[in-house]
Amino acid sequence: MLFFTQCFGAVLDLIHLRFQHYKAKRVFSAAGQLVCVVNPTHSLKYAPTRCAAAQASTDQGILPPCHHHEVVHDPQLVPCTCPLFSCPWEGHLEVVVSHLRQTHRINILQGAEIVFLATDMHLPAPTDWIIMHSCLGHQFLLVLRKQEKYEGHPQFFATMMLIGTPTQANNFTYRLELNRNQRRLKWEATPRSILECVDSVISDGDCLVLNTSLAQLFSDNGSLAIGIAITTSKVHSSEAEM
Amino acid sequence: MLFFTQCFGAVLDLIHLRFQHYKAKRVFSAAGQLVCVVNPTHSLKYAPTRCAAAQASTDQGILPPCHHHEVVHDPQLVPCTCPLFSCPWEGHLEVVVSHLRQTHRINILQGAEIVFLATDMHLPAPTDWIIMHSCLGHQFLLVLRKQEKYEGHPQFFATMMLIGTPTQANNFTYRLELNRNQRRLKWEATPRSILECVDSVISDGDCLVLNTSLAQLFSDNGSLAIGIAITTSKVHSSEAEM
Numbered sequence: 510m511l512f513f514t515q516c517f518g519a520v521l522d523l524i525h526l527r528f529q530h531y532k533a534k535r536v537f538s539a540a541g542q543l544v545c546v547v548n549p550t551h552s553l554k555y556a557p558t559r560c561a562a563a564q565a566s567t568d569q570g571i572l573p574p575c576h577h578h579e580v581v582h583d584p585q586l587v588p589c590t591c592p593l594f595s596c597p598w599e600g601h602l603e604v605v606v607s608h609l610r611q612t613h614r615i616n617i618l619q620g621a622e623i624v625f626l627a628t629d630m631h632l633p634a635p636t637d638w639i640i641m642h643s644c645l646g647h648q649f650l651l652v653l654r655k656q657e658k659y660e661g662h663p664q665f666f667a668t669m670m671l672i673g674t675p676t677q678a679n680n681f682t683y684r685l686e687l688n689r690n691q692r693r694l695k696w697e698a699t700p701r702s703i704l705e706c707v708d709s710v711i712s713d714g715d716c717l718v719l720n721t722s723l724a725q726l727f728s729d730n731g732s733l734a735i736g737i738a739i740t741t742s743k744v745h746s747s748e749a750e751m
Numbered sequence: 752m753l754f755f756t757q758c759f760g761a762v763l764d765l766i767h768l769r770f771q772h773y774k775a776k777r778v779f780s781a782a783g784q785l786v787c788v789v790n791p792t793h794s795l796k797y798a799p800t801r802c803a804a805a806q807a808s809t810d811q812g813i814l815p816p817c818h819h820h821e822v823v824h825d826p827q828l829v830p831c832t833c834p835l836f837s838c839p840w841e842g843h844l845e846v847v848v849s850h851l852r853q854t855h856r857i858n859i860l861q862g863a864e865i866v867f868l869a870t871d872m873h874l875p876a877p878t879d880w881i882i883m884h885s886c887l888g889h890q891f892l893l894v895l896r897k898q899e900k901y902e903g904h905p906q907f908f909a910t911m912m913l914i915g916t917p918t919q920a921n922n923f924t925y926r927l928e929l930n931r932n933q934r935r936l937k938w939e940a941t942p943r944s945i946l947e948c949v950d951s952v953i954s955d956g957d958c959l960v961l962n963t964s965l966a967q968l969f970s971d972n973g974s975l976a977i978g979i980a981i982t983t984s985k986v987h988s989s990e991a992e993m
Contacts, residue, residue, distance in 0.1 A: 699934075
């Protein structure tokens, strides 16, 4: 295990080095790993209490009444789950990914293990860094958010959501890893379903949380590299799938 | 690695279960691991700016002017490094451990991997949980502190300090691991030397930091189990030792 983690540390160091030469590219490969450069977006619809009703989330593929700008008439339809914009779109869960790609231009990456390289960490809160990750036959949404829970003290929150139902999400484990300056921080958890609303996951603090000082220790030249891996958490995960 | 971490998770679950039956004991064994029950102590000398001068720490075995209640006249002597009490004691680095044991009654545990079980996590800040850990021929001080960096928002800070010089500390890596409720958080770093002052390490945030909500997710019945492991970070660590 020590060997594995040391190798992973060396990979993240290489990525920081190689990024200096590939700043113009959004996706490149370093030490055999796919690296996605993710630029920040100033969140246009951030409101801490927007998802107070998210607790009522069910496993029926219906989003709780989180988007107050509209009422979902058809229980088979879900509103747009993009954390960045208030969007009137609604559609079936199966087409959420194509809506996020086409309308909100969120990048999608393939691969079991990728590196998410968030740039411009110094920008003021609220700011989001978002990509989609396609892996093990499913799509996941990775959200890194800079937010001031305590006024004047921004923190970074990182979580991974499955673009699927909570039952499907229970079949996976995601890992986020930071590695720099002889320090390593690793968070592993079951992804939450996109139907549960990313805002409530972050406001509950049930994710990787970094103070500004720790984020600076793990950053290089204003960029933060997060290693991402997704595994199936059950041996017979296909049996539990809907 | 997945197998190892899953086993470790099961061990921490067993510890929580077994703790219900061993509440009266301070040290017990569960699933082959030594568990130390650590009760909280309300810090009597906490002051955030006490160690502002700690940056001047050197590798000469001399504590920076951190304890203002006295002046260290003999450069071979170090003041008491106990994070809990203002103590007028001073002595050689080699006898700090016996002073901490005898005068401040800080427990010491042997073993490469132990579990630190901090009780009564609900107690108000500032509160400390402290033990010493004897391993690989050296002694380490583990400090878990509940502190309000932002008023009204207590956080938990955990770090490991070598009772030795910074040069000696560079030869080791320590790991703190939390594992509960399908979540795992792991922090790895080089221990800091006790000469650098634990207060400055915590105020810099260069340690494992937990918000109250995350601490609750990892706690069981008000107790937090932290798995601790220490390894040598250099193959020929003995060569670099003083």
